[in-house]
Amino acid sequence: MIKLESDRLLLRTLVESDAKNLADLMRRNKYFWSIHEPLHEDEFYTEEAQFKKILESMHLLRANREYSFGIYEKGSNYLIGHISLYAIKRLPYNSAFIGYSIDENYTRKGFATEAVKQVVEFAFQNVQLHRIEAYVSPKNDGSIKVLENAHFVREGLLRELLYINGRWEDHYLYSLLRYDYYS
Template identity: 70%
Template sequence: MVRIEGDRCYLRTFIESDARSLSELLTNNKYYWAQYEPLHDDYFYTEDAQLRKILESMQLMRVNREYSFGIYTKGRNQLIGHISLYAIKRLPYSSAFIGYSIDERFTKKGIATEAVNHLIHFAFNELNLHRIEAYVSPKNIGSIKVLERAKFVKEGLLRKLLYINGVWEDHYMYSILQEDYNF
């Protein structure tokens, strides 16, 4: 298990016993998050499906291919989001993608920015990655602000990149390089 302490939140890699709280988080935010990501079938939101995803993520973590964390409030230890480094590639790329979602009730509080900064630090200092990439919908102003506060640079528009809820959606590509990051 990996745990990263922050000021207002902490990140902890998921373990089997997190399946219920993760399922509840996903269910509670199903339609809020569906503005920018696909709705899933009903099974996806079940505890069983999330347990399977956690077990898969734990295996991927063992071989340094993915790190999936819950975002928890400090003090109350409440799961309020999730954040991942995924599709980790070693040389000649030495890169990964970052993805995150915050419970609607905890948005606009700077928690996503804090979580992203902690994960960037982990990626560059612990995993020694060279580049982190993120896709973000041009409509997702909050997420764009998170990335830009974390010093990600917009590299361009990827036309009709993702099929989301019946429509092909454009996404911006953002990145941050290890050399751009102030440790």
Template identity: 55%
Template sequence: MNFLLTGKLCYLRILTVEDAEEMVQLLVRNKEYWAIFEPKHRDSYFTAAVQREKIRESIYQARENREYSFGVFENGSDKLIGHISMYSIKRLPFLSALVGYSVDESYIGRGIATEAVKLIVAFGFEKIQLHRIEAYVSPRNTGSVRVLEKAGFENEGLLKEFLHINGVWEDHYHYAILEKDF
């Protein structure tokens, strides 16, 4: 289970337990920034022990072809600058999955998130043989909306009060890309 997806700006690699400390640093650096659009995490989430367990679980899920969690690494420096996952993988009659991602605040606006999404979409269609890949995004998250649209996703509608974030039920757009449009 050693997938490496390489782009011009970044590469994606399945996280290993050895990445737990660096993942904690990434999470702590972006705690406030990512909290704007993500559900709140307990303090224990920001520990190496919890991250090691999450990585172990994601490795198991990948072996079962249910989920693939990648670190986003900067080309050249090999620094962990984000994470991206393909999860909720469904087999026939759906052949679909969801994508979620986050990039270090200091790296936004450089095209890295767009490239990472394009890499994981190619992985989903070419390696996992999916028909459809979906993503949910807050209408307030204009940067992420641009990422999805640049990666070929289309807005399929608004999901009212879809996700509970910071004590409030928030609407989310439902984006998708089909294999034939890839």
């Protein structure tokens, strides 16, 4: 298990026993998150489905291909979000994507930015990445603010990148380079 700590948060890699809490988080935010992410079939929001996702994530973690963390306020066992460093590619890319979601009741408090900064530090210091990328909907002002507060740079618009809830949606591509982070 990997644990990362910031001023207010504890991030730790998800394990099998987190399946119920992860399913609860997914169900609580099903419609809130579906504004910018695909709405899934009902089965996706079950403990069994989340258990399988966690097992897959643990397998990818052992292969150093993905790091999926639960986000908790320090001193609490209440899951308020999740964040992943995923699709890790080694040279010649040495890059990964970052993705995150925060419980609707915990948005606009800086938790997402704090979590992103912790995972970025982990990515550059421990995983030794050169580049971290993120996709974000142009309509998702909150997530754009998170990325920009974490010093990500908007590189461009990817037209009709993702099929979300019956429509092709454009997304911005953001990135953060190792030397930008350390300068």
